[in-house]
Amino acid sequence: MNHLKEKYSIEKFSLSKVKYPxxxxxxxPVCLSDETFRERKEKLLNAMNKNGIDLVFIYADREHGSNFEYVTGFVPRFEEALLALDSSGKSTLFLGNENLKLAKHSRLQSNVVHVPHFSLPNQPMENKKSFKDIIGDAIQFNGKCIGVVGWKVFTSKYEEDQQLFDVPYFIVDTLQKLAQENSARVTNSSEIFIGENSGIRTINNADEINYYEFGSSLASDCVLEALNHLEIGKTETELASFLSKFGQPHNVTTICATGDRFTNAVIYPRKKAVTLGDKFSITTGYKGGLASRAGYVVSKTDELPNNVQDYLEILAIPYYSAVVAWLENLKIGMTGGQLYNVIEQVLPKEKYNWHLNPGHFVSDEEWLSSPIYSQSSTILKSGMLFQIDIIPSVPNYGGASAETGIALADDSLRKEIEANYPQLWNRFIKRRNYIQQELHIQLHPEVLPLSDTVGYFRPYLLNKEEALLFHPNS
Structure with missing residues (x-):
């Protein structure tokens, strides 16, 4: 792997004038097809059968509703909800006061049961049954293996951690009591949705790629527009106003921070003015991924604070070299461990202090799960959506970030996208051409950029004509 250090050495990168994306x-916004929802249901039933699960209860609330939404098409507003699906395909929606009206719009035909316990505090709870009786009267538990789906897979090395549940106690407690009374058993089954090796949500069809590309590209456009308006004296709140668009729901906390972040524990944009030499970071995200950038509010090196005049050589270029290595080496058939090793070779963790996975799945959530970790044997497959997520940390230096997403698509999937989603296909081709011709980053044919700023990084944020550029033949 030493050839990677040479191939992506910092001497092969420069801050240069680059054609603007x-x-x-x-x-x-894209509406998923009925065929996609039928396919999702079949994928879930097949996964249940493969894993010996007779019945699943899928939990949802506003923040943790994506597995539920995957099969119903909606998330509960304000309240909790459950979806029960048995191996025969019969489904039941358990909804609170303010979500009952959504049941008729569900993309999965289901019986509906009103559960006042899921409603907001002090709303009417004039039910004649306990929570346990409502669930028990609606669902047969006899002898079944029951999977509970929250939003997290616990990958701790400790065996007892494998059966933790990330669902409210009153729900888990009730399901366990009903199971015990009916010779059934309850297990954490989130992995069948998001597990990095075979989770049904980790592989997307052409319709889903079209759906998620909308949000990923929207996030990218918002961040680029905000950066184009970045000026000395503008406030975080002024710039952050560019990070929301078309009323679309965010899947990540918006970041627009100049200078030191989190002062007084504030994590949202402040009425704080941008000053020359500030560290700066900006992030927004929608379904399909986020876009993030970090650098310094300067136009040239001598405007940097005195103690970070070598920011390009110490952090920005090494980071960007890892981004380029990630993009050029990513391909179908490699393992997550192999991609992890690429980043470890180009940007050693011990020196650059990154500690999260250098890349992860995206979906409705900003972070679904990740197959990219040391010694991972998970094979990267067609239909997977990934986000570059390498976060270096060098003491006393501001950050560097060019986080965006891509899709992997084999020849068959690419032909399907070209035939059925020609506008999307044209965007993919245009982006690939820009990345390869203007940024000199060579992509495998299966790598489809989900936004116009994949690979584009301006570390000096007031210099809007220059970006980091790879010179592979130098």
Whole structure:
């Protein structure tokens, strides 16, 4: 792997004038097809059968509703909800006061049971049954293996951690009591949805790629527009106003921070003005991924604070070299462990202090799960959506970030996208051409950029004509 250090050595990168990526602002959110929802249900039933699960209860609330939404098409507003699906395909929705009206719009035909316990505090709870009786009267538990799906897989090395549940206690307690009374058993089954090796949500069809590309590209356009308005004296709140668009729901906390972050424990944009030499970071995200950038509010090196005049050589270029290595080496058939090793060789963890996975799945959530970790044997497959997520940390230096996403698509999937989603396909081709011709980053054919700023990084944020550029033949 030493050839990687040479191939992506910092001497092969420079801050150079680069053709500017366009902002498109696609204003047509995508609605998934009925066929996709039928396919999702079949994938879930097949996964249940493979894992010996007779019945699943899928939990949802506003923050943790993506597995539920995957099969119903909606998330509960304000309240909790459950979806029960048995191996025969019969489904039951358990909804609170304010979500009952959504049941008729569900993309999964289901019986509906009103559960006042899921409603907001002090709303009417004039039910004649206990929570346990409502669930027990609606669902047969006899002798079944029951899977509970929250939003997390516990990958701790400790065996007892494998059966933790990330679902409210009153729900888990009730399901366990009903199971015990009916010779059934309850297990954490989130892995069948998001497990990095075979989770049903980790592989996307052409319709889903089209759906998630909308949010990923929208996040990218928002961040680029905000950076284009970045000026000395502008406030975080002024710049953050560019990070929301078309009323679309965010899947990550918005970041727009100049200078030191988290002062007085504030994690949201403040009425704080940008000053020359500030560290700066900005992030927004929608379904399909986020876009993030970090650098310094300067136009040239001598405007940097005196103690970080070598920011490009010490952090920005080494980080960007890892981004380029990630993009050029990513391909179908490699393992997550192999991609992890690429980053470890180019940007050693011991020196650059990154500690999270250098890349992860994206979906409705910003972070679904990740197969990219040391010694991972998970094979990267067609239909997977990934986000670059390498976060170096060098003491006394501000950050560097060019986080964006891509899709992997084999020849068959690419042909399907080209035939059925020609506008999406044209965007993919345009982006690939820009990345390869303007940024000199060579992508495998299966790598489809989900936004216009993949691989584009301006570390000096007031210098809007220059970006880091790879010179592979130098």
């Amino acid at each position: 366009e902002i498109n602002f696609n204003d047509h």
